[in-house]
Amino acid sequence: MSSSAYDQLIALAQEVSVLTSAEAALSWDQETYMPARSLNHRARQMAYLNGKAHALATGTVFRKLLAKAESDKPRDAKAAANLRELRRDYDRAAKLPQKLVIEESELCAHGKAAWAEGRKKSDFSLFAPHLQKLVTLARKKADLWGYADEPYDALLETYERGARTREVATLFAKLKPDLTQIARQAVDQSASVKPNILRGKYPVEKQQLLNAEVAASLGFDFEAGRIDTTAHPFCTTLGPADIRLTTRYDESDFTSSLFGVMHEAGHGLYEQGLPVDDFGLPSGRACSLGIHESQSRLWENHVGRSRSFWEKWLPRTAEIFPHLKKIKLDDFLRAINRAEYSFIRVEADQATYDLHILLRFSIERRIVSGELAVKNVPAAWNEEFESLFGMVPPDDAHGCLQDIHWSMGGLGYFATYTLGNLNAAQLFATARKQKKIAAALDRADYAPLLSWLRSNVHSQGGTPLPGEIMEHATGKPTDAKWHLKHLRERFAE
């Protein structure tokens, strides 16, 4: 008996994932352990595997199997979702001519180098011509993919399935007054909090011990994952039971690595909870970046920066770092939830973080529409920054050159960070309505919360759309009120 077109399609899609997950392993190694001089060979290996994966995923065999499988009635909702998403992926990939894909990868390689140089020297002019080309290319892609209202839709859709620029813009516009007010209050209140009470000596090995204990207590499975050291922390999946978190260490401040690990562990818990047998299929992958980011933010901020968490963990932390024994819980909580206006997004606190995103979304949208010329980006950035934060970046390295995203062709990405914050608050508030979960949270027991997330989010994989995940888990589409409520409560504490 020969297998159905659908089964053959699934096997082929999983074959592609064998290649892409091997490429992910090489990439992880590059960011963690690879010796410096091996860069060229590693680039060649990764390009080769990516090329083979892309050829399989856009080849004639794939196309014919997909069409044939679509002509049968899908056997269940999961099969329907796999066909829906494989079709979307195939069309998006197939619509881009090979020439353009190669052009993009070259533009990004040069763009990344020019951006790094430009940021180092704080000289936007070094990056501007590359950004111009990347924007032109992004518009070309949007035209090839098609879009509802404006080209930015097609880019946003790359990262957040089903999102529309206009809706995100409306949401962000509505959020802005509240967010600026909360930030203002939080910064004012924090003025009296000494920033330095936690500074001290935190040897890397002891931080690693604490990080591992905390990640395990959240439910991260070290039989199916690890934590390694890197320059720019990330979480990556090398297989259905192989999730790698990364972090970096500041020996004068353990919180930066610890909260980073909780953030990445949030991503990792999502990946560890995806349906194992569907690895490499839409039904076995994360639903969207806005959902992914909700998991990292939920564990980092809602769990990791809460009083109940530190009621349990401060004593243990002070065992590992004895000089913390003299710090009171209230002072500790104030220190880790201190808010201030700052220039760099990745170092921003919860109260001001979303303002950085609002800024980027607005700038990106205007660049892509053509309303904002690339050469005017620094001025526009600084102007908007001043209106949101009340201060002007001292230079472009602290302004429009700080993020790597554009140099990698990642236009359309930033909004997912704030969508993640909104989803995190909404999911967390919904989960803790259950008495059992709330009671467990009070004693820093995270098994019931994880179990709820496993069932409502993780195990769903990419079968539902992001909006369906939120509707199903919380009864409502994404709504900003939970996030605002959370910020008000935390920064009014």
Add this chain to the structure above:
Amino acid sequence: MSSSAYDQLIALAQEVSVLTSAEAALSWDQETYMPARSLNHRARQMAYLNGKAHALATGTVFRKLLAKAESDKPRDAKAAANLRELRRDYDRAAKLPQKLVIEESELCAHGKAAWAEGRKKSDFSLFAPHLQKLVTLARKKADLWGYADEPYDALLETYERGARTREVATLFAKLKPDLTQIARQAVDQSASVKPNILRGKYPVEKQQLLNAEVAASLGFDFEAGRIDTTAHPFCTTLGPADIRLTTRYDESDFTSSLFGVMHEAGHGLYEQGLPVDDFGLPSGRACSLGIHESQSRLWENHVGRSRSFWEKWLPRTAEIFPHLKKIKLDDFLRAINRAEYSFIRVEADQATYDLHILLRFSIERRIVSGELAVKNVPAAWNEEFESLFGMVPPDDAHGCLQDIHWSMGGLGYFATYTLGNLNAAQLFATARKQKKIAAALDRADYAPLLSWLRSNVHSQGGTPLPGEIMEHATGKPTDAKWHLKHLRERFAE
């Protein structure tokens, strides 16, 4: 202008090496960092990449390009060597039917598990049926490949290009009386050396510091390599500038890891010295295992266990491990060069090591010829062991079950260890005839020695045959006298 068949062939061979080196990276990760539950997915990734590499290297395109390239006059000695070796590799691979290759990989998978179980329980009967199948398969491969005198030739040839069983047997027979006498004397002399004077507390991080300093002092380039931790140490090449050494740590004895690192660094220095642009080609790879092993043994034993090395390094070692300050150089040298009869090859000292190899070569040759039935291996092992070492293994775990090689289908491998010892002594003795090298060795400066090895061995790659390397570098074919002289001098010291 289209490129020649030879150039196309070379490009294809290097394409194969992109796949095999990616597989090597995944394998390295499996042995060092991979979380336990990821085994199945990793096996699938590796099998996939290996399968693709094998398909390319034995496919029609390869075969036709090879034949076409062979019909042109090779442009130089390197091209001739590449054609010679690619033909040999192709023929050997193509002569094995796909069915047999799959059968072998399954036999090895099960054989490895059965061997591990058998060794654990010291029960040969658990492994015997697997060994029987592996031997039958090895004979079948030898028949398919063809051989000069006896089937074992074809297996030996897998690891040592151009070696003949009869010649190795003659060599080993000639060596045996000298080696047994040297071992006897060394063991007798060592009876008065206290084995435990170096035992103490050696934290892993401090061992890592010393290991890295020593490896760097030998010339190992950490911009093109690293040292990681594993259960069974090895050296592997992930790219032309990416050589990974591994080691394990005994916190009560730093010498086990340090000499292990010098051994693996010897392999690594060879790999780092191969012609970079020829990566993935015969001309860019190591010549043979007997030459490879000569490099590891040279650095571990001739350099690492010498007086001049420790004149420099004992003071530094005692800075890192202060309790060693009380140890005198003479006592230290006696301790690291202590000889004793022991059952386990991998723990054997230099004076007794080759006896372990003579034993294995004799047993293997008789198994493969059919003279020795698999069921009689334990008895034959113990009998030969007693005649060489004057004692009988207490059980098969300390006897014929100790090595993993047979369970992985590695019949024909062991002789290369002793060939490596002979080559090491001969190369080292030849190099130090140069005054500049000898003087540098006396002050533990290894740059001139490395430079000589780079020029005479490493940079040659696989263009010459092993015998040609030795003739060219030392003026003579491999001769045991240097090794015997070295052992006599060291153990008469």
